[in-house]
Amino acid sequence: MSLLDFLRPRPKNTASIARERLRIIVAQERATRGGPDYLPLLRNELLEVIRKYVHVDTDAVQINVERSSEGEVLELSVALPEPKAATGT
Amino acid sequence: MTETIVITSGKGGVGKTTTSASLATGLAQRGHKTAVIDFDVGLRNLDLIMGCERRVVYDFVNVIQNEATLKQALIRDKRHDNLYVLAASQTRDKEALTQDGVERVLEELKQDGFDYIVCDSPAGIEKGAHLAMYFADRAVVVVNPEVSSVRDSDRILGLLSSKTRRAERGEGAGAQHLLLTRYNPVRVEAGEMMSVKDVEEILGIPVLGVIPESENVLAASNSGVPVIHDAGSIAGQAYADAVARLLGEDVSMRFLDAPKKGFFKRMFGT
Ligand SMILES: Nc1ncnc2c1ncn2[C@@H]1O[C@H](COP(=O)(O)OP(=O)(O)OP(=O)(O)O)[C@@H](O)[C@H]1O
Numbered sequence: 480m481s482l483l484d485f486l487r488p489r490p491k492n493t494a495s496i497a498r499e500r501l502r503i504i505v506a507q508e509r510a511t512r513g514g515p516d517y518l519p520l521l522r523n524e525l526l527e528v529i530r531k532y533v534h535v536d537t538d539a540v541q542i543n544v545e546r547s548s549e550g551e552v553l554e555l556s557v558a559l560p561e562p563k564a565a566t567g568t
Numbered sequence: 569m570t571e572t573i574v575i576t577s578g579k580g581g582v583g584k585t586t587t588s589a590s591l592a593t594g595l596a597q598r599g600h601k602t603a604v605i606d607f608d609v610g611l612r613n614l615d616l617i618m619g620c621e622r623r624v625v626y627d628f629v630n631v632i633q634n635e636a637t638l639k640q641a642l643i644r645d646k647r648h649d650n651l652y653v654l655a656a657s658q659t660r661d662k663e664a665l666t667q668d669g670v671e672r673v674l675e676e677l678k679q680d681g682f683d684y685i686v687c688d689s690p691a692g693i694e695k696g697a698h699l700a701m702y703f704a705d706r707a708v709v710v711v712n713p714e715v716s717s718v719r720d721s722d723r724i725l726g727l728l729s730s731k732t733r734r735a736e737r738g739e740g741a742g743a744q745h746l747l748l749t750r751y752n753p754v755r756v757e758a759g760e761m762m763s764v765k766d767v768e769e770i771l772g773i774p775v776l777g778v779i780p781e782s783e784n785v786l787a788a789s790n791s792g793v794p795v796i797h798d799a800g801s802i803a804g805q806a807y808a809d810a811v812a813r814l815l816g817e818d819v820s821m822r823f824l825d826a827p828k829k830g831f832f833k834r835m836f837g838t
Pocket residue numbers: 577579580581582583584585586587608689690691749750751779780781782783785786789803
């Protein structure tokens with residue numbers, strides 16, 4: 480490291496960016512694991528439709544496949560933004 | 569009782585073969601009769617890392633296809649007479665490994681009184697990787713503190729809990745451990761690399777060991793002597809600690825902090 484290094488802007492804390500990205504993608508992949516292959520696509524299309532009406536984050540739509548003795552249940556939850564922040568029509 | 573341990577990762581090049589060689593050697597050093605098997609058909613490498621490449625006559629596929637006996641194919645380690653290597657075949661035929669064949673070899677090793685069978689998995693999630701994990705009682709998931717490696721590890725954890733014989737029989741997933749390799753504490757402290765804690769939290773399974781990035785690993789591969797033999801290196805010591813934990817001993821983690829640098833070194837050093 481040279482003295483010049485002190486003058487350059489310090490790199491961002493990219494480790495914490497990595498951690499947050501992984502947290503989201505790993506949770507998403509776990510939820511659809513073992514379910515039909517179309518789940519991730521279904522999730523993205525749903526997200527697009529929802530976004531026509533209200534602005535939500537990319538991780539706002541959560542899909543879960545629950546298995547029980549009676550079969551499989553597709554669980555869907557959509558986190559809406561705080562009412563004040565909502566700008567949708 | 570024989571315990572079968574798979575060393576797996578999903579992503580390639582993270583340190584599975586390095587880890588298989590050192591864990592198997594460590595188990596043998598601790599007095600356990602151990603076999604280490606290369607499942608990477610077509611890309612044999614464990615023999616080089618174990619330093620027995622010139623003694624390979626018969627391989628895993630020869631045994632499965634009844635062209636050689638298991639006894640003929642097992643290569644006894646030069647340094648430990650309770651350690652044996654079973655080399656992968658160099659055939660390009662990926663179908664050469666069969667589930668029945670693998671099961672028969674593992675069963676014979678059990679009959680022969682092996683305490684541990686270490687299975688070095690190929691990268692990916694194809695047949696070789698599937699068969700390496702299928703019969704395992706335990707899994708060591710090798711992971712680098714890097715986004716694609718962590719994500720692939722989670723994929724592998726999913727397969728371990730559904731696509732193994734234990735899982736299919738409803739016996740539940742076997743024990744799963746994370747082994748972080750190529751860990752660089754200096755970069756972790758600088759915020760450039762995820763920490764052990766980060767990776768452990770994301771994947772949610774306990775850490776068996778942390779192997780620092782070390783130039784001794786390359787030197788060990790160059791000379792065909794597993795790095796655990798290099799007791800003076802931190803990588804060798806970290807592997808020895810991991811072996812102790814694998815055997816149920818309570819050993820605290822070492823080499824997680826960056827070495828303290830003096831003021832001058834920090835200003836002018838590299
Ligand atoms: N702790 C470490 N420090 C430095 N280099 C390392 C360390 N661990 C592994 N390596 C290096 O990383 C490279 C890949 O290691 P290795 O062959 O064990 O990975 P692998 O997971 O078996 O790869 P593949 O998926 O191709 O089978 C090698 O060059 C090895 O020397």
